[in-house]
Amino acid sequence: MTKYTFPDNFKWGAAASGIQTEGNTNKANDNIWDLWHKQAPERFYRGIGSDLVTDTYNRYQEDVALMKQVGFNSFRTSIQWSRLIKDFETGEVCQDAVAFYHAYLDEMIANGVEPMMNLYHFDMPAELQQKYGGFESKKVVDLYVDYAVTAFKLFGNKVKYWITFNEPIVPVEGGYLYDFHYPCKKDGKLAVQVGYNIILAHAKAVHAFHQLALADTQIGVVLNLTPSYTRDDRAADQQAAWYADLLFNRSFLDPMVKNEIPQELCELFAEQNITPETTSEELECITSAKIQFLGVNYYVPRRVKAREAEYELDHFTPEVYFENYINPNGRFNPYRDNNEILPTAIYDIAMNVRDNYGNIPWFLAEIGIAMDEESEGKPDENGIIDDSFRTELMKEHLIQLHRAIEDGANCFGVHQWTFIDNWSWTNSFKRRYGFYRLDLATGDRIAKKHGVWFKELALSNCFED
Template identity: 45%
Template sequence: MANPFPEHFFWGAATSAPQSEGGQYEGGRSASTWDKWFELEPENFNSNQGPKNTTNVFDRYKEDTKLMSDINLNSYRTSISWNRLLPDGKTLNPQAVQYYRDYFKRLRDQGVEPIINLFHFDMPWWLMEKGGWENRESIDHFAFYARIAFEQFGDLVHYWTTFNEPIVHVTCGYLGEYHWPKVNNLKRAVQVAHHTNLAHAAAVVEFRKLGIEGKIGNILNLSPVYAKSNQAEDLQAKLNAETLHVKSFLEPTVNGEYPEHLITLLKDNDLLPHTLDGDKELISKGKVDFLGVNYYQPIRVEAVPTDEVNHPATSLGDFSRHYNWPEKKMNPYRGWEIYPEGIYDIAMMIKEDYGNIPFYISENGMGVSEEERFADDKGIIQDDYRIEFIYDHLANVQKAIDAGANCFGYHLWTFIDCWSWLNGYRNRYGFYRLILETGERIPKKSAFWIKDVIQQNQLIKLNQYDKGE
């Protein structure tokens, strides 16, 4: 039998307001970039599934909090909708306050600790029209929003985070076409990243000022970076990738400053962001109490052929290239590598290089399409593949804890199948199956398995588990 997990370990799941909340324009909520983008270009969204088509937690949170308790979850991470709490960025929406307070109170009443995030890719449209994160005004707007959230819910929420995967709205919105505003400009992307780091720090400052009970963190998608070989060129590519993809937000969040190699790379390529006096001091005040770590897959890189390097750089591909590791195991539905050992390597990096700061696995999971193929005659999805995936990753979490890592929890993405941006409901991730036509929630086999794992506070192998009914 496996070793038990630490006492008071956070067992839970994660989602976000834009992907689960629903109530698109109900209760005083205004539009986000996702709402407007779908109105402008619905053809870009899978099966015409826009942000209105979510799990509808806005109307069903009373039921959902009970479902969490039913499978023994003791914690849950979601986000507040900036657009709902402050529809115009200035005016507090009393309907939103009532909704969130009741939601968070019901979570606590069910023994579920709420971990509440402030920004999960849902930029308010009124702010995007002013330039979004490219506009320095966004820093003050975000700090104001954060302070209002802390004031309104600080008595109910003791674990706060500022951003979810802040590098993603940078790379997907300013180096690609997966987030609005769909531009591809490395210089603008760097400026957005800098403003995002400043916004994070400004929110932390507001939290410290208020002196409310609780802790504040940041949720980063941290992936171990592996080089193709030990040749100098590949190791340099690894250093570049670690610096740009991992440490560009990790170092400011934990150490309060940018890594020197990042500054060197940006300076050498004429990519340094525009800064003002006081930026460095503000970044230094953004150090957190804990980290959320989203882990899905590693980053594998190799050197860029010399004759293919642009200088100054025009994309991140000028610093490293993806390496297609021939031994990789893949999730064919999502196109991501499955490498549970990476979660141990990240934990060890945090332990050895970042003062063993407390962290929890804030997202981990696998998306599978057409899961109804695996339903039994009672409608229960027999998702043995998900149980195996979670088991293997949790085994590496446990290995890291045994080696001294300061990990205090594990959250699956997600609780109930949720809407996934441009992908809609193409892939399913949840402990609970969502019936799109009715909104009904049906537990999957993995829900019954995790219930027993949590009850025993230790892993149960799939071959020792035959429930799910």
């Protein structure tokens, strides 16, 4: 048995989002997921929308007690723009939302759970999408910054860790390239403009945050980083991986962490005739917006090979430059679409951040191991669900993280996705990730065995394997 001990004051907890947990009670406005579900409920697994969620709005006290029960010392969730702001043009807030978020934050703090609050988790207000095109518009960039400043001022005395965006590339991919998020467009040039505008919104919010000079607070961003591995060592495959890394990782990582826009990316956009509209003032804003920490979300590796078949889509996607590849010798999760399991990717991500991004302080903001309700099975005689599969895989990933920390990675915490099984976009509740199962019929939270192990890890700051 080897003992793996983590740094002092390490953050242990989970991640979630407001839209996936709060429910719609007393929400001031719809967001794009509410709108899309009304328009096309058939796009959602079993037709379930975000109104059927864990109902944190009404059950936050119970849920914070459950956080404490599994040893959390921290928790990341998000404020809903569509809940907090009543009138987007004037910035008028919804007082009910202000009261709710204050009470929720107070409950976490009173129970020793450090809140880490994200401002945007794929949940554009429907009105702003319909009126302006969401982040297609720089008008919405400025409205987002107004919202961010409101949140900083309202809750800045209670939140020490602020996050501008969770996985900002996902709305670009889902909404403008691959049709798995609203507004379901397929337009490479528009996708690049939306991506640029999100980076600009992040930068403006970071500057506004620093101007407020809130005491004992930090601001960062959470990116989903996916190492690109090749079929083999042939030069064409290595070039394919370089393109995948540039387009999926460095496109946001470099501007947001290094404050640099890769020249190679600019040249690629020019080659494809998809260069976004920019100004010199905006570029100066982006290249001077300093964050203090990074969150990294990791689930599966990306495997690519050189493009062999002709590219057939009528709009740009990154796959112009490569083809996706399945490793014939890989390990795969039988409970999540046979996605590959590769714990060593955690080490590779950590070394990349250490060596190429100034060893910025970072935390593993999401790592999720999916099962489904059938594979988790029914509760045992003690009322606990046996999800040992999840625990064993988590150990493998944490061993790689521990190795990275020993080699100098500046990691300060781990948040597992997620706390209670939550609604997950068009997949609704198809996949389960939580420390607790959510009974959709009753709303009951049912404990899982992994939470017992995690509590021992969080309280002792170590585990043996």
